[in-house]
Amino acid sequence: MPSRSLATRPAPALAMRIVVLGVGNILLSDEGLGVRIVERLPLSYSLPPEVELIDGGTCGMEMLENLEGLDALIMIDAIRAGKPPGTPIRLADTAVPVFFKTKLSPHQIGLCDVLATLAMLGRAPRHTTILGLQPQSLALGMELSSAVEAGMPKLLHMLVEELAMLGISASPLAGEPA
Amino acid sequence: MSQRVTIDPVTRIEGHLRVDVEVDGGKVKKAWASGQMWRGVENILIGRDPRDAWAITQRICGVCTTVHAIASVRAVENALQLELPVNAQYIRNMIILAHAVHDHIVHFYHLSALDWVDVTSALKADPGKAASLAESLSNWSGNSKAEYTKVKERLGGFVGTGQLGIFTNGYWGHPAMKLPPEVNLIAVAHYLQALEVQRHANKVVSILGGKTPHIQNVAVGGVANALAIDSQSVLTVERLLAVKEWIDQLSDFVKNVYLIDVAVVGGFYPEWTTIGRGIVDYISMPDIPLDGKNTQFALPGGHIAGGDLASFKEIKTHNDPYFKDGVSESVKHSWYEGGKGPLHPYQGETRPQYTDFQDNGKYSWLKSPTFYEKPMQVGPLPRVLGMVAAGHQPTIGYATHTLELVSSVAKTKVGIDALHSTIGRHAARAVGCAVQVDELARQWDLLLASMAKGDLKTFNKPAFPKGEISGVGIHEAPRGVLSHWIVINDGKIRNYQCVVPTTWNAAPRNEKDEPGAYEACLAGTPVAIPDQPLEVLRTVHSFDPCLACAVHVVDQEKQPVVKVKAA
Numbered sequence: 002m003p004s005r006s007l008a009t010r011p012a013p014a015l016a017m018r019i020v021v022l023g024v025g026n027i028l029l030s031d032e033g034l035g036v037r038i039v040e041r042l043p044l045s046y047s048l049p050p051e052v053e054l055i056d057g058g059t060c061g062m063e064m065l066e067n068l069e070g071l072d073a074l075i076m077i078d079a080i081r082a083g084k085p086p087g088t089p090i091r092l093a094d095t096a097v098p099v100f101f102k103t104k105l106s107p108h109q110i111g112l113c114d115v116l117a118t119l120a121m122l123g124r125a126p127r128h129t130t131i132l133g134l135q136p137q138s139l140a141l142g143m144e145l146s147s148a149v150e151a152g153m154p155k156l157l158h159m160l161v162e163e164l165a166m167l168g169i170s171a172s173p174l175a176g177e178p179a
Numbered sequence: 180m181s182q183r184v185t186i187d188p189v190t191r192i193e194g195h196l197r198v199d200v201e202v203d204g205g206k207v208k209k210a211w212a213s214g215q216m217w218r219g220v221e222n223i224l225i226g227r228d229p230r231d232a233w234a235i236t237q238r239i240c241g242v243c244t245t246v247h248a249i250a251s252v253r254a255v256e257n258a259l260q261l262e263l264p265v266n267a268q269y270i271r272n273m274i275i276l277a278h279a280v281h282d283h284i285v286h287f288y289h290l291s292a293l294d295w296v297d298v299t300s301a302l303k304a305d306p307g308k309a310a311s312l313a314e315s316l317s318n319w320s321g322n323s324k325a326e327y328t329k330v331k332e333r334l335g336g337f338v339g340t341g342q343l344g345i346f347t348n349g350y351w352g353h354p355a356m357k358l359p360p361e362v363n364l365i366a367v368a369h370y371l372q373a374l375e376v377q378r379h380a381n382k383v384v385s386i387l388g389g390k391t392p393h394i395q396n397v398a399v400g401g402v403a404n405a406l407a408i409d410s411q412s413v414l415t416v417e418r419l420l421a422v423k424e425w426i427d428q429l430s431d432f433v434k435n436v437y438l439i440d441v442a443v444v445g446g447f448y449p450e451w452t453t454i455g456r457g458i459v460d461y462i463s464m465p466d467i468p469l470d471g472k473n474t475q476f477a478l479p480g481g482h483i484a485g486g487d488l489a490s491f492k493e494i495k496t497h498n499d500p501y502f503k504d505g506v507s508e509s510v511k512h513s514w515y516e517g518g519k520g521p522l523h524p525y526q527g528e529t530r531p532q533y534t535d536f537q538d539n540g541k542y543s544w545l546k547s548p549t550f551y552e553k554p555m556q557v558g559p560l561p562r563v564l565g566m567v568a569a570g571h572q573p574t575i576g577y578a579t580h581t582l583e584l585v586s587s588v589a590k591t592k593v594g595i596d597a598l599h600s601t602i603g604r605h606a607a608r609a610v611g612c613a614v615q616v617d618e619l620a621r622q623w624d625l626l627l628a629s630m631a632k633g634d635l636k637t638f639n640k641p642a643f644p645k646g647e648i649s650g651v652g653i654h655e656a657p658r659g660v661l662s663h664w665i666v667i668n669d670g671k672i673r674n675y676q677c678v679v680p681t682t683w684n685a686a687p688r689n690e691k692d693e694p695g696a697y698e699a700c701l702a703g704t705p706v707a708i709p710d711q712p713l714e715v716l717r718t719v720h721s722f723d724p725c726l727a728c729a730v731h732v733v734d735q736e737k738q739p740v741v742k743v744k745a746a
Contacts, residue, residue, distance in 0.1 A: 028220055028238050058238060060392035062285050066378050114289075118374065121337060141223060143235075 017051045019073045019167060020126075021160065022064075024057040024112060031086075031136035031149045035077035038156060046161060046171040057112070065115050073167050074126035075160065076112075079136040086137030087152030089159050097129045128167075132159055181208065182709050196685060196724050198697070199536075200715055202706045207715065210694070210701035212685045213536065214545035221529050224675040229255045229667050230399045230641065236663065236677065237393055245278045245384065246656040247663070247677070248397045253473075254663040255399045255641070257497065258650025262471040264636040267401030269626040270414075272467045272477075273422070274387050274394065275654070276619035280429055281380035282657040282723075283559070283612040284437060287605065288373035291720040293349045294713060295444050296366040297356040299338065304364035306331055313365050316443065316584075319435040321372050322365075330368040350713040355705075358447050366444070369436050376432045379425035383619075386422055387414070401638035406630055416630070423623055430616045433609075441609040442581050445602045446588025455601030455718040457700025459486030460553050461561030462683075464494055464502065466655035467618055469625075473497050477618055479569035480562065480655055482550070486599050491568035497653040506662070506678065508546040509690040521549060521690050524664035525649055527676040543687040547695060548678055556696040557659025557683040558722060559608035560598060566614065567595070577613045581606055601700070604721040643670035656680055658723055684722050697722060 021042065027033030039054045048054070055067055068074060080090045119125040134156055137146035145153070161171045181203035199211040220239050224232055233251035237244045249271060256263065306327035313322035337346075350356070358366070381391055387404065388394030396403045405413035445452070461483040465476035474496050481493040482501075494502050507521035516530040527546075534541045549555070566574035578595065585606070586593045598607055652663040659680035666674040686695030694702075697719060704718050 026238060028223060028235070056393060058244065058393055059240070060244065061242070062289065062377065063281075063381055063392040065374065066381065122371075122374070141220070143223060 017072045018070070019052045019075070019164070019169060020055055020068060020071055021052060021075045021077065021164075022055045022057045022068070023077045024059070025079055026059050027143060028141060030138045030140050030142045030144060031079050031134075031146050032139050033143075034079050034134055034136070034145060034149055034153070034156070037145060038077045038153070038160065041153070041157060042160065042171075044174070045157065046173055048164075048171050049169060052164065052169055052171075061112060061114055064112070065118065068115060068126065069119055069122070069124040071126035073128040073130070075163055076129065076131045077156070077160065078131060078133045079139075080131065080133035082135055084135040086135050086146065086148035088135045089152060089155050090131075090133050090135060091159065091163075092131040094128060094130075097131060130163060132156060132163060184706070184709050184712050184715070196719070198701070198715065198719055200701055200704075200706070200712070202709055205705055205707065207701050207704045207706060210698040211536075211538065211542055212545075212687065212695060212697040212719075213543040214682075214685060221675045221677065224672050227672050228670070229258075229643070229665065229672055232665070232672060232675065233397055233399070234393075239677065239679075242282070243656060243658070243661075243679075244392055245274055245388065245394050246654055246661055248394060249275060250652040250654040250656075250661045250663040250677070251665075252397050252399050252652065253497070253654065254650050254652030254665040255667070256650070257473075257652055258648045258665055258667055259399075259641055259643070261400060261639060261641055263401050264634075264639060265469075265471050266406060266626060266629055266634060267637045268468050268471065269622050269629065270387055270402045270404055270637065271397070272622040273619060273626070274384055274396075275467070276615045276622065277380045277383035277387075277426075277429075279615050279657045280433065280612055280619065281377055281384070283608050283615075284373050284377050284380070284433070286657075286723045287437060287441065287608065288370045291605070291717075291723070292366055292370060292440075292444075293346065294717045294720055295356070295448065296358060296363050296370075297351055297353075298334070298346045298349055298363065298367055299351045300356070300358070300360045301363040301367045302331065302335055302338065302360075304331060304360035306364065309361040309364045309368075312361055317435045317439050319431070321368065321436075327364055327368055330371060331364060334367060350711050353711055353713050354707050355713050355717075358444065362443060362447065366440060369440055372436070373432070376429065379428050383422050383425050383429075386418055398638060400641045404637055406635040406637055408630065416627070419623070419627065423620075426616070426620050426623060430620065433612050433616045438577065438581055438609045438613055439584065441606050442584035443588050445585045445593075445597075445606055448602055449589045449591065449593070451602035451717070452593065452597035452600045454704055454714075455604070455700045455721060456486075456599045457698075457702065458554055458556045458696045459599050460484055460550070460555050461486075461564055462502075462550055462555045462557055462660055463562040463565040464497065464653050464655045464660050466653075467622070477621070478562075478566060478614070478655070479571055480565050480660075481569065483561065483564055483568060488564060488568040488595075491565065493569055497651070502653070503651060505550045506548060507552070508548045508678065510546050511690050511692075512541055512687040513543050513546050514541050515546070521552070524651075524662070524676040524678055525666060525674065527664070527674070529676070543685075545682050545685055545687060547686040547689040548683050549689050552689075552691070554686060554689055554693055554695055554699070555683055556700075557680050558604065559611045559657075559659075560604045561659065562655060563607040563611045563614075564598065566611075571614075573617055574610065574614050577610045578607075581610055601704075601718045601721045608723070643667065645669055647673065659683060681722075681724055685724060697724075 023035035023039030025033040025035040137148040197213040200207045201209040233248040236247040236251045310324035385391040389396040407413045463480035465480040467477035469475045484490040509521040510517040649666045664676045684696040
């Protein structure tokens with residue numbers, strides 16, 4: 002073990018890094034929409050290497066390394082905001098802590114812990130955005146509800162626009178609508 | 180007058196734990212452990228291809244992804260009586276062991292140490308004294324005065340902003356906190372260092388498993404890793420050398436930091452060697468198979484009755500009928516349709532029937548498993564005691580060494596009986612972790628030796644017969660015995676039941692109304708301040724509940740986690 006400690010180690014110098022993190026439990030229908038987006042994005046778009054797609058499921062500490070020192074983190078999740086099912090929702094920078102505090106998402110604890118740890122280490126993402134849809138059903142099952150399924154193209158589009166705002170161009174693959 | 184304390188944190192999606200205790204005269208008289216979410220994953224699996232089950236069961240839980248993948252493929256392989264290439268076993272074993280080491284380090288430092296360590300007290304520590312103490316116990320490179328000074332400064336800045344972040348909601352200043360400031364500072368420094376070290380374990384899983392947090396390399400019949408001596412795209416010797424380096428770094432930390440910290444904390448809390456004894460009927464299973472047929476194992480397991488190591492009955496294989504025939508589950512106190520008495524997992528039924536929380540009736544989504552009709556404790560303590568009883572020398576060595584260190588800190592002789600306790604479960608976890616990290620290195624050696632002989636095989640293709648077959652996949656997971664029970668008909672899943680470690684430990688009362696392990700271990704736990712039930716959390720957290728009782732991170736302003744009322 003090198004003796005460099007966390008307290009003293011500087012953040013590593015890296016090229017621009019962006020993570021698109023899909024979270025949720027795919028066994029609970031709409032709960033898994035974040036994971037489904039991460040599965041679908043590369044089927045429709047080609048992405049430059051600085052963007053990493055992660056299927057985070059309901060995991061926590063295992064993701065510490067993947068999420069440290071990012072230029073931007075885009076998290077995709079089911080978001081309970083009292084809107085009609087399938088409505089796209091975007092929460093940016095200052096709204097993010099509120100998202101965690103008010104428990105709009107049912108599985109934020111592990112991830113919340115990871116982000117708090119990164120904040121303590123001074124290696125939190127420079128920008129964090131949460132995108133998602135209002136879920137319709139969190140029942141046991143591996144399919145999305147019809148309302149959320151209908152909202153998925155909008156969410157995918159929103160994600161591509163979010164990347165564009167960060168200067169990342171996602172090119173549509175042949176045969177897919179932009 | 181007695182008081183009823185309910186701890187009901189909203190936590191991870193895999194279902195959270197509610198604990199109710201009735202406190203009278205400053206002690207827990209009665210306890211109830213309740214799983215607050217229905218885990219009906221078994222029903223999703225029915226009708227599916229058994230080869231797909233592992234990828235689905237991996238999603239049951241965000242903490243134990245790999246263990247469910249392993250138990251699931253083992254269940255199908257057991258049903259098919261499929262022999263595996265030995266390389267597949269070595270690769271799986273390394274994933275299993277690296278995951279376990281990761282899990283234990285994170286559990287101790289990041290999920291439960293703050294039950295014992297007062298972070299704010301560390302600000303009063305003298306870094307020089309902390310360094311002298313730490314250096315007298317270990318040659319770990321991160322124990323210098325300079326290091327402790329930096330950690331203290333960093334912590335001071337952090338506390339000064341009023342944003343404790345991950346340290347929010349600790350019971351700081353609670354009268355049950357007993358560590359001197361210097362020990363608290365050492366623990367906080369090691370907490371931070373453990374964040375660094377845990378990545379090494381994660382990297383091992385990631386390289387071997389293809390991806391993390393959800394591994395992708397497992398398959399019914401072996402693993403999907405192509406082995407090669409020189410190719411770029413597969414698991415090469417070069418990559419394996421990187422894996423070895425991470426294993427060595429984990430080994431250094433586990434033996435020179437984790438094991439010592441646990442012993443020191445234990446030495447300062449000697450009263451906790453007599454609290455949390457509860458159920459001392461233990462069960463563990465052999466794991467880390469050394470052959471393709473699962474008949475020889477590196478780490479032994481078995482059954483201990485009444486806490487008496489002399490009663491140890493070794494369970495030699497995963498097909499041992501002593502285990503398979505002994506397990507049944509009761510739903511008398513669970514929110515399922517019942518009336519048939521305890522059922523063997525092959526006959527298990529999962530039909531929800533929610534009532535509400537009834538103290539003497541149904542009150543949990545967990546079933547109540549028993550072994551020959553007795554409730555059991557599973558986990559690191561049963562595992563370590565089983566290995567000691569089986570004469571496993573490395574375990575005996577680490578256990579003896581740890582107890583000697585505890586004795587020297589406590590300035591009194593602390594023997595193996597002290598392990599039947601709340602703090603004993605932490606000690607056993609650390610001892611087990613040291614054994615696991617050594618075994619991880621040995622599995623690496625075995626894989627390389629096998630490759631050097633020219634054996635690069637990692638997969639045997641399964642073939643499903645017509646008609647019905649059944650099998651059980653056993654895994655001695657970080658939290659204890661995990662079993663997946665599968666019935667396959669014409670190549671499709673007909674029934675699937677997961678009996679998970681936390682189900683054994685957090686079980687509600689059984690068919691005979693006897694309490695489960697948490698419930699029994701909580702009885703007698705002191706509670707100084709009912710609305711700050713730190714002592715209750717210590718005992719519950721000592722099991723590393725997977726229905727994470729994550730009160731350290733719940734924002735209490737918004738969501739009170741503790742309710743106290745007169746009973």
